[in-house]
Amino acid sequence: MKYDFVINHNFVHNHLELEKLNLVQIGRVFCNETFFCDNHYHVNWYELTIITDGEGVIYANNQPTPIKKGDIYFSCMFENHKIETSKENPLKYDFFSFHPTDKELAEHLQKFSNSANNLSSRVFSSEKISFLVNTAIHELTKDKDDFTLTAINSICLQILIYLIRVLNKVKPQSPNPNDKEILCFQIMEYITSNIYNIKKIGEISLQFGYSYNYLSSLFKKTTGNTVIEFYNRTRLNVSKGLIQETSLSLSKIAKKLNFSTVYSFSNSFKKQFGISPSNYKNNLKKQ
Numbered sequence: 522m523k524y525d526f527v528i529n530h531n532f533v534h535n536h537l538e539l540e541k542l543n544l545v546q547i548g549r550v551f552c553n554e555t556f557f558c559d560n561h562y563h564v565n566w567y568e569l570t571i572i573t574d575g576e577g578v579i580y581a582n583n584q585p586t587p588i589k590k591g592d593i594y595f596s597c598m599f600e601n602h603k604i605e606t607s608k609e610n611p612l613k614y615d616f617f618s619f620h621p622t623d624k625e626l627a628e629h630l631q632k633f634s635n636s637a638n639n640l641s642s643r644v645f646s647s648e649k650i651s652f653l654v655n656t657a658i659h660e661l662t663k664d665k666d667d668f669t670l671t672a673i674n675s676i677c678l679q680i681l682i683y684l685i686r687v688l689n690k691v692k693p694q695s696p697n698p699n700d701k702e703i704l705c706f707q708i709m710e711y712i713t714s715n716i717y718n719i720k721k722i723g724e725i726s727l728q729f730g731y732s733y734n735y736l737s738s739l740f741k742k743t744t745g746n747t748v749i750e751f752y753n754r755t756r757l758n759v760s761k762g763l764i765q766e767t768s769l770s771l772s773k774i775a776k777k778l779n780f781s782t783v784y785s786f787s788n789s790f791k792k793q794f795g796i797s798p799s800n801y802k803n804n805l806k807k808q
Contacts, residue, residue: 527551532663533618534766539621542681547660549615552577554608557790561602562758563759564713566620566630567630568596569684571651579698587646589611593650595635595643595688599709617654617680626681631706633688645687656781704729705743708736712752716759720779722752756794760786764802769796 534654536543552575570579571607576589580603581596588594596602605614619690621627646727657676660669711728712719720726726733740748756778763774775786790798 528658530658531613531635531766533762537673537806538622539623539624539670539677543622544673544677545618545620547615547617547654548655548663549613551613552606552611554611557710561574561604561761562755563596563598563600563618564716564755564759565598565710566618568602568616568618569599569650569654569680569714570596571615571654572612573615575607575610577604577612579604581643588644589773591646592644594644595633595684614665614703615651615654615658617657619677619681621681625714626685629685629689647683647684647687652686670783675679698761701739703729704736705740708740708748709751713755716755717777717779719752723747753789754793756780757790760790760798761794761801764798765805771802774798 525549527548531546531548531790532544533546536545558702570588570593572590572592572594573589574590576587578585579588579594579596581600582585583601586594604612606616608675621630642780653676657673658682660672660676708725708729711725724731725736729736737748740746740751744751746754760774760778763769763777764771769777771786772783778786780786780789790796790801794801796804
């Protein structure tokens with residue numbers, strides 16, 4: 522048992538649509554000394570981790586940042602994410618994951634993301650945000666009534682506004698992105714937003730009006746990964762989430778994510794995660 526207590530309102534596969542943002546996930550975790558949060562991929566959402574007690578380490582793309590009681594850690598889109606707890610002083614934390622749908626608010630968050638290479642700049646304190654996330658968790662956990670959705674909408678919008686105000690005070694660590702970086706970000710966003718609909722990765726050339734060879738070369742020079750590597754990694758991370766959160770068979774997951782065969786899916790999954798999808802699924806049942 523890796524938790525002493527957990528609340529998880531999960532909308533990862535069916536976002537709760539609110540005004541100016543979609544709620545992806547929100548909840549509370551009280552860790553024990555055996556806690557681990559496996560490396561997982563944040564697709565097209567941001568996340569706040571609010572440390573209410575204890576201490577530990579949060580990783581973004583394998584880069585560690587120590588966190589302690591009172592800290593709030595801001596995680597960006599398109600990152601691998603992992604949490605480790607201190608065994609002597611186990612973590613307690615709330616989490617709030619969201620996707621901004623308002624263009625102006627999304628631009629504010631993206632501006633900070635582009636300058637967030639210094640991971641220590643992602644850690645801040647805000648009693649207002651901590652209180653609001655706590656209030657939202659209670660609102661979703663209690664018996665629902667006619668005002669629940671209105672209340673959640675109001676609370677989440679306040680969280681987003683206070684977050685942007687906090688981030689706007691953080692001094693940028695790098696210059697604004699150039700046109701090539703923006704294009705690569707748009708490619709990543711397009712792939713993650715259309716992961717179930719892309720039949721062949723070459724389709725992105727039609728979307729962006731450049732040859733696939735040009736886009737692939739630009740993406741590799743800018744991000745260090747090829748487009749096909751990003752596409753396949755995104756598919757596999759999504760497949761891992763589907764195995765965790767749904768009762769879909771492996772063949773249906775393979776078909777849903779446009780793998781040629783379930784055998785191809787299984788081989789790719791094992792190469793990425795070091796375990797076959799069937800064994801991974803069986804291990805989840807044992808937990």
